[in-house]
Amino acid sequence: MDINQLKKMCLDEIDKNKETIINIGKYIYNNPELSYREFKATDIAIKTLKDLGLKVEENIAVTGCKASINEDKQGPKVAILGELDALSCPEHKDAKEGGAIHCCGHNAQMAGMLGCAIGLVKSGVFKYLDGKIDFMAVPAEEGIELEYRKYLQDNKMITYVGGKQELIHKGYFDDVDMAMMFHLGSIKENKKCIIKGKSNGFIEKGITFIGKSAHSGGAPHLGINAATMANLAINNINALRDTFKDEDTVRVHYIINHGGDAVNVVPNKVTMEAMVRANNAKAMIDANKKFNRALQAAALAIGGKVIIEDFIGYLSLETDDKMNSLFKSNLINFLNIKEEEIIDLNKGGGSTDMGDLSQIMPCIHPYMMGATGDFHTKDYTMVDEEMGYINSAKAMALTLIDLLYDNAKNGKDVLNNFKPKYTIKQYLKFLEDNNIMHTYNYMEN
Ligand SMILES: [Zn+2]
Ligand SMILES: [Zn+2]
The missing domain is CATH 3.40.630.10 (Zn peptidases)
Structure with a gap:
């Protein structure tokens, strides 16, 4: 036919x-x-x-x-x-x-x-x-x-x-x-x-900052503030944005899923979810390395701990x-x-x-x-x-x-x-x- x-x-x-x-x-x-x-x-x-x-x-x-x-x-x-x-x-x-x-x-x-x-x-x-x-x-x-x-x-x-x-x-x-x-x-x-x-590829990230809880008013010096770590990390990440090349269309974004339990307790755990995107695998891996350094630096500054779980999202x-x-x-x-x-x-x-x-x-x-x-x-x-x-x-x-x-x-x-x-x-x-x-x-x- x-x-x-x-x-x-x-x-x-x-x-x-x-x-x-x-x-x-x-x-x-x-x-x-x-x-x-x-x-x-x-x-x-x-x-x-x-x-x-x-x-x-x-x-x-x-x-x-x-x-x-x-x-x-x-x-x-x-x-x-x-x-x-x-x-x-x-x-x-x-x-x-x-x-x-x-x-x-x-x-x-x-x-x-x-x-x-x-x-x-x-x-x-x-x-x-x-x-x-x-x-x-x-x-x-x-x-x-x-x-x-x-x-x-x-x-x-x-x-x-x-x-x-x-x-x-x-x-x-x-x-x-x-x-x-x-x-x-x-x-x-x-x-x-x-x-x-x-379209861009991306790496999906689960991030957990671990610190130590303490009374926010009575003894904040005894705590290790996980929310401060997240705050620093976000600033570090934003400072990286102009290091990305336009032609790679790198995008980095994040949300805070859990920011603490009570306002009068130094948060000992904060979780974030993030994405690092780029239009080629090399740029994506490269931007992700920088992103991870930004997280690491935040934990170092405060003396806390960060766990980063990377999942290759899409290509x-x-x-x-x-x-x-x-x-x-x-x-x-x-x-x-x-x-x-x-x-x-x-x-x-x-x-x-x-x-x-x-x-x-x-x-x-x-x-x-x-x-x-x-x-x-x-x-x-x-x-x-x-x-x-x-x-x-x-x-x-x-x-x-x-x-x-x-x-x-x-x-x-x-x-x-x-x-x-x-x-x-x-x-x-x-x-x-x-x-x-x-x-x-x-x-x-
Ligand atoms: Zn869709
Ligand atoms: Zn969609």
């Missing part, structure tokens, strides 16, 4: 199922769940994939699921991903209990991924493709709540903090050749899509040019989006664990603009359901057809021209080498 006929069949099928797809997105929006606790979102993904007659592997990394089609085909395997987790932003008008809210638009990703599955499977188009396809609902993209992830690690429920890291570690990408995912971007200057987004995103150009031409030729409404390249300071995959295999990660307001803020609101839920599903399905049609000519071409930065084995070693705990103890006894 002609490729354009296949594409039309798939588009028609997605249109026929529009209501179902939009309802998936809305349901997940109304039931936001934080990392590694995305039970309801996983359930609706399982149900949708099972309704298509597919066999579903459940709870692949605490939560999440996966269904494969065309396992008997010879060609390459493409994974279509949708992220499950919400964020915490209590000031958002739609925030649910505990502040959970989808202000990164992952609900649209899930609708898009499942919509893509509906389009390809229900139309029967997948049978005409010469490659395998995995549909994956993946947990825990947002690098938040380090304490909770450490709890999961301590209880051997996960090995790595990020959902895709964990799935790479568990072997779920061993047989995958390339991957596809999008984020729901914010409309700026009437643009409808960013094709290539560059920078490098998407594949050939796959990007296929995606772009589908937007223009089938989805009524004009060339001038597309941004080819955007450099951002955020991070995504799609970056990790992109260092291992060819990937795309476009931004479909269907929201307003900045990511991760109270203003982020989905305003264009057609774009976020439907066009995203269509664009991914069409690109997948391009990759796997005609003996997967395009897909093989992508693979032949791709040079990975890391093999999976090298990548896992990099994580292992840089997930380190440092302790600096300057307490006299």
Whole structure:
């Protein structure tokens, strides 16, 4: 069958199922769940994939699921991903209990991924493709709540903090050749899509200052003040900012999770969470060394102790040019989006664990603009359901057809021209080498 006929069949099928797809997105929006606790979102993904007659592997990394089609085909395997987790932003008008809210638009990703599955499977188009396809609902993209992830690690429920890291570690990408995912971007200057987004990698840090408690009024000289250490550390970190090179887009940020127990007691324990980001691994490791020196110096000055736990967060995103150009031409030729409404390249300071995959295999990660307001803020609101839920599903399905049609000519071409930065084995070693705990103890006894 002609490729354009296949594409039309798939588009028609997605249109026929529009209501179902939009309802998936809305349901997940109304039931936001934080990392590694995305039970309801996983359930609706399982149900949708099972309704298509597919066999579903459940709870692949605490939560999440996966269904494969065309396992008997010879060609390459493409994974279509949708992220499950919400964020915490209590000031958002739609925030649910505990502040959970989808202000990164992952609900649209899930609708898009499942919509893509509906389009390809229900139309029967997948049978005409010469490659395998995995549909994956993946947990825990947002690098938040380090304490909770450490709890999961301590209880051997996960090995790595990020959902895709964990799935790479568990072997779920061993047989995958390339991957596809999008984020729901914010409309700026009437643009409808960013094709290539560059992002930062980051190291996630858990920091504990240990001192000694004493009566703040009666005998403060007997205490070792952990809050003073944190205060000095923050000043040290801020003093480092102009040592970072602009082209590395280094970002350092922190919060104090626990600042003391009572105001009239010298705090003996203060905990912080921090991130060090950069657009390349070298700059990230370098900035992190400086950051750790800033923490160490604070403990030294006060004669206390600091424990630093470093976790490699995510790596920078490098998407594949050939796959990007296929995606772009589908937007223009089938989805009524004009060339001038597309941004080819955007450099951002955020991070995504799609970056990790992109260092291992060819990937795309476009931004479909269907929201307003900045990511991760109270203003982020989905305003264009057609774009976020439907066009995203269509664009991914069409690109997948391009990759796997005609003996997967395009897909093989992508693979032949791709040079990975890391093999999976090298990548896992990099994580292992840089997930380190440092302790600096300057307490006299
Ligand atoms: Zn996100
Ligand atoms: Zn996000």
